[in-house]
Amino acid sequence: MGELGNFCILLALVCSVWAILTSWLGRANTLSELVRSGERAAQAAGILVTISALSLIKAFLDDDFSLLYVAQNSTRSQPSVYKVAALWGGQAGSLLLWAWILSVFSLLVVTQNRRRNRDLMPGVTATLMSVLTFFLVLLTFVANPFERGTGAAANGTGLNPLLQHPLMVTHPPTLYLGYVGVAVPFAFAIAALLSGRLGNEWIVTIRRWSLFAWFCLGIGILQGGYWAYVELGWGGYWAWDPVENASLMPWLAMSAFIHSVMIQEKKGMLKVWNMVLVIIAFCLSIFGTFITRSGVIASVHSFARSGIGPWFSGFLLVIVTVSLSLLVWRLPRLKADHRLDSFLSRESAFLFNNVVFVAICFTVFWGTVYPILTEAFTGSKVSVGPPWFNQWNVPISLLLLFLTGVGPLIAWRRASARNLRVNFTKPILAGAATSLLLFIVGMRHPYALAAFGLCVFVMGTIAVEFYRGARARQAVAGENLVVGVSTLVARNKRRYGGYLVHVGMVFVFAGVAGSAGFQQDASATLKRGESMSIGQYKLTFVDTVSSTDSNKDVLGAVLSVNRGGAEVARLQPEKWFFRASEQPTTETAIYGMWQWPPHLSDDVYTVLVDANPQTGGYTFKVYLNPLVSLIWIGGFILILGTHIAVLPEWSRVTALAAAPAREARHAAT
Numbered sequence: 001m002g003e004l005g006n007f008c009i010l011l012a013l014v015c016s017v018w019a020i021l022t023s024w025l026g027r028a029n030t031l032s033e034l035v036r037s038g039e040r041a042a043q044a045a046g047i048l049v050t051i052s053a054l055s056l057i058k059a060f061l062d063d064d065f066s067l068l069y070v071a072q073n074s075t076r077s078q079p080s081v082y083k084v085a086a087l088w089g090g091q092a093g094s095l096l097l098w099a100w101i102l103s104v105f106s107l108l109v110v111t112q113n114r115r116r117n118r119d120l121m122p123g124v125t126a127t128l129m130s131v132l133t134f135f136l137v138l139l140t141f142v143a144n145p146f147e148r149g150t151g152a153a154a155n156g157t158g159l160n161p162l163l164q165h166p167l168m169v170t171h172p173p174t175l176y177l178g179y180v181g182v183a184v185p186f187a188f189a190i191a192a193l194l195s196g197r198l199g200n201e202w203i204v205t206i207r208r209w210s211l212f213a214w215f216c217l218g219i220g221i222l223q224g225g226y227w228a229y230v231e232l233g234w235g236g237y238w239a240w241d242p243v244e245n246a247s248l249m250p251w252l253a254m255s256a257f258i259h260s261v262m263i264q265e266k267k268g269m270l271k272v273w274n275m276v277l278v279i280i281a282f283c284l285s286i287f288g289t290f291i292t293r294s295g296v297i298a299s300v301h302s303f304a305r306s307g308i309g310p311w312f313s314g315f316l317l318v319i320v321t322v323s324l325s326l327l328v329w330r331l332p333r334l335k336a337d338h339r340l341d342s343f344l345s346r347e348s349a350f351l352f353n354n355v356v357f358v359a360i361c362f363t364v365f366w367g368t369v370y371p372i373l374t375e376a377f378t379g380s381k382v383s384v385g386p387p388w389f390n391q392w393n394v395p396i397s398l399l400l401l402f403l404t405g406v407g408p409l410i411a412w413r414r415a416s417a418r419n420l421r422v423n424f425t426k427p428i429l430a431g432a433a434t435s436l437l438l439f440i441v442g443m444r445h446p447y448a449l450a451a452f453g454l455c456v457f458v459m460g461t462i463a464v465e466f467y468r469g470a471r472a473r474q475a476v477a478g479e480n481l482v483v484g485v486s487t488l489v490a491r492n493k494r495r496y497g498g499y500l501v502h503v504g505m506v507f508v509f510a511g512v513a514g515s516a517g518f519q520q521d522a523s524a525t526l527k528r529g530e531s532m533s534i535g536q537y538k539l540t541f542v543d544t545v546s547s548t549d550s551n552k553d554v555l556g557a558v559l560s561v562n563r564g565g566a567e568v569a570r571l572q573p574e575k576w577f578f579r580a581s582e583q584p585t586t587e588t589a590i591y592g593m594w595q596w597p598p599h600l601s602d603d604v605y606t607v608l609v610d611a612n613p614q615t616g617g618y619t620f621k622v623y624l625n626p627l628v629s630l631i632w633i634g635g636f637i638l639i640l641g642t643h644i645a646v647l648p649e650w651s652r653v654t655a656l657a658a659a660p661a662r663e664a665r666h667a668a669t
Contacts, residue, residue, distance in 0.1 A: 002067050005055030006146040009096075012048035012103065013136040015041040019129040027122035027194075035122050039110045042125050045132060046107030053100040056093065056145055060086050065156050068149040069093060075158035077550040077579075082159050085168045088176070089159050091308070092145035097173065098289060099135040101180040106132065109184055117205055123191025131183055134315050142308055161578040161585045164551075167227040175220030175247055179285040181213030182250055185257070186282035189275055193326040198271065198333050203261055208646050210258055215642045217251040222635040233586035233607045235521060235623035237631065238512075240389040245368045246288035249361050253281035256357035259407075263350050266412075268337025272327070273354065275334065279323045284365075286316055291368070342414035349407045356400045363392045398450050401509055404502055405458035408465050427460030451513035455506045462499050469496075493647045500641025507634030514627025515603075523609070525619040535624045537604055538562045544611075544618070545572060553577045555611055557618050561591050561604055569595060573608035573620070593629035600633075602626040 019041035026034030056069070060083040065071040073086040073093065088094045106128040113121050139145065159168075185206040192202040224244065225237035238244060257277040260270045290312035327334075340347055367384040374382045409423040435453030443449055470484030479487060489496040524532040526541040533539070543558040556574030560567055571589035578585070592603035605623040612618070 001055040001058045001062070001064065002146045002148070005052040005059070006144070008048040008052035008055070009136060009139050009144075009146070012045040012052065012099075013133065013140060015045040015048065016129040016133045016136060019045065020126050020133065023122040023126040023129070027126075032118075035118075035125075038125050038129075039114070039121065042103075042110050042129055043107045045129070046103040049096075049100050049103040049132075049136075053087065053096055056096060057084055057087055060084065063156065065154070066148055067145070068147045069145040071149055071156045073157070073159050075156035075551075078156075078158055078164075079551070081166075081169060082164050085163070085172075086159050088172045089163050089168070092139065092143040092147075094172070094176075094289075094292075095135055095138055095143055096145050097176055098180060099132060099139060101173075101176055102128065102132050102135065102183060105180060105184055109187075113205075117188075117201065119195050119197050120188060120191040120202060120205075123194040124187045127187035127190045128183060131187075134311075138308065138311060142311060158578065161552075161576065161583045162231065164578070164585075165227060165231055167223055171220060171223040171227055174216050174223060178213050178215075178217030178220055178247075179250065179289055181209060181216055182254065182278075182281050182285040184209040185213070185278050189278045190323065190326065193275070193323075193330050196330065196333060198330060200265055203264055203274070207261075210254060210261070211642060211646050214251065214254040214258055215639075217247060217254065218638060219635065221247050221251060222632070222638075226632060229628075230588050230590065231585070233588050233621075235519065235605055235607075235621070235625065237515075237628070240364075240367065240384075240386045242368050242371075243292050245364045246284075246291040249364055249368075250281050250284040250288055252357050252361040252364070253277055253284055256354045256361075257281060259350050259357075260354045263347055267347060269340070269347065270351070270354075271334040271336060272331065275327050277354075277358075279320075279327070280361075283316060283319055283323075284361075286312065286319065290316075344410070344415040344420070346407060346410050346412045346415075349403055349410050353400065353403045353407060356396055356403060360393055360396050360400070363396070364389065394447055397509075398447065398454060401451070401454045401458060401506075404505065405454070405461040408499065408502075409461050423464065424461070427457045427464060430460045431455075431457030445517045448513050448517040451509060451517075455510045455513075458502065458506050462502060465499060466496075489644060493644050497641045497643070497645030497647070500644060501638055502641075504634040504636075504638030504641055507630045507637060509634075511627050511630030511632075511634060514630065515625045518626045520624040521622065523619065523621045525610075525617045527616045527618075532620065532622065534604075534622050535602070536563055537624070539571075539604075539606070539620070539622060541618060541620075542570070544613075545574075551578060553579070555608075556587075557608055557611070557620070559589070559606055559620070568599075569604070571604070571606050573606045575608055575611065593632065598629070600627075600629045603628050 019038040022034045022038035022041065026032065026036075026038060056067075059067050059070050060074050061080060063070075063074070063076050065074075069090060069092050070086075073089045074083050078086070086093065088097045106125070109128065110121070110125060113124070117124070188202040188206045192198050221244075224247065228234075228239070228244075229237040254277075257274060260277065261274050263270045264274055290309065340351070342348065367389050370384055371382050374380060405427060406424075411419045431453040434456040435449045438449055438452055443452075466485055466488070467481075469488040470479075470481045473479045473484035473487055474481065477484075477487075520535055522532060522534045526532060528541055528543065531538050531540040538561075540560040540562065541557060542560050545554070545556040545558060547554045554574055554576055556572050559571045559573070561569040561571060569591040571591060573589040574587040576585045576587055577583075586607055589606045590603050591599060592605075593600055603623070603625040605625055607621040607623075608618065609621050610619040
């Protein structure tokens, strides 16, 4: 299978280069057959890279340790699911995954647009194939996953133990779907600049691709946070680690793009800004892959180190140079159709929202690259820790939360005093009352008070919007509030799905504020029958456990969790000792939302730090994390809202035609 996979990579490289050449020549000479030939070559590349990736998966399942990459990332005793996941467990395989996803996306884009966007497609095909060519060159000459070892390994080294977790199956591919997904909007943006078709055509075409990439990045980040939470044993879900930051930055840029592109669609404004955002988002997706796989920055997530840094640096330089050159060339044709009428308007709220997103993105970027720049220019190693990131990003994020509440209700063009009073009085009073109430009951953390107050403010604005829409339905169609809300969502999925996404983000903010601001921790060395306390909980060391399987040995302890004198849970934190790597991992045990009935107010998070069977002393670290479950609930709401937002709007057309004019105007605004 190794020869087949390698041959398909080489053939795909030929196809991608052919697609670039024919797309350019076809466009330059108005030869549609050449353009079609390039598109067929792109489709062929998609099939060939798919065969190559499946060949490597087959090699893992067959324990073909003659392939160096398989020997380094798998072992015979490794469960089959981790043998498949080992495809993206190392550098060469993850580069192949990047190329695989991009080639399939290119195939889909070419197929989707075989009868539309014909003026854009030569540029789209050439751009996507240029990116694919870069990765295929890396796979061929720099990090070949089909390279043969000098001697066949008997049993393989095995996948890094930290990666042997169920989320290894979904977290990296989800993030990569997001990273690679950004390439499609970028390709259409470049094609629009090349062709001069700078209206809304390319914006409309890439709307779902943009949401898809943004959604995958967001869900990938949440999955990664949960994985770190349950696996690393440090009691948290986010540490401003460089690799975590690498996934957050393109998500922030895409968040800004998704918001500002609506202004271009509706008002013909922010055209240059949108081009800049989509270029930044793609550059950050490449930068994120580079950070993750180069090992240039020390990180708990860096599982590969190599010399691919100069290749990625050069590629990024080419992208930035070409993109900005095209942008400058087309600047005269990117003038806005309208000017900003007032700072008190929905347009300006979206603009401020964009500035805040970019400000957070820049802060994260600077904190991430500062150690690299410092080492490059001074030779000294420095690190930027969570306090620095929190110092800047917490207040900026609170401003973003405020704008999340303002945007949906403030009027287009210019908000009147009446518009502001009618729309915002009740949500502001509700938010202020929440902060005051929390202060009275003893909360003194200023950021937490502001965060919870703003969460209620945003929820209030969204509730007002749903309520008014439902009342309008009630007035014109006699529907009750529940049916009215359902009808609203069904008839304007993009708008109300977006509001649900905002609700999900409010949950995430509340969870972060609660868990980050009020976490408690305690540690103790206990013998059987002894107890320790944290908050309102008492934990008693009940028993020890041990087991073994073909892959690892397990040592653990049973803790009885009591609250108010009654046992509410039994937890079993463990240490796993993998034989292939002889590296222990920490398996936490948590009393929280995943138990039945779900426990949502706080997580009792237990870690077995050390065990001494000779003395019987087991050392435990326990964290009490308030409201952390809201983060994961927010993720589910975000999934629901995004799915609603991307559903087709075809039903809305016929429904609005039959609905009274008043309701139709309300749903359309």
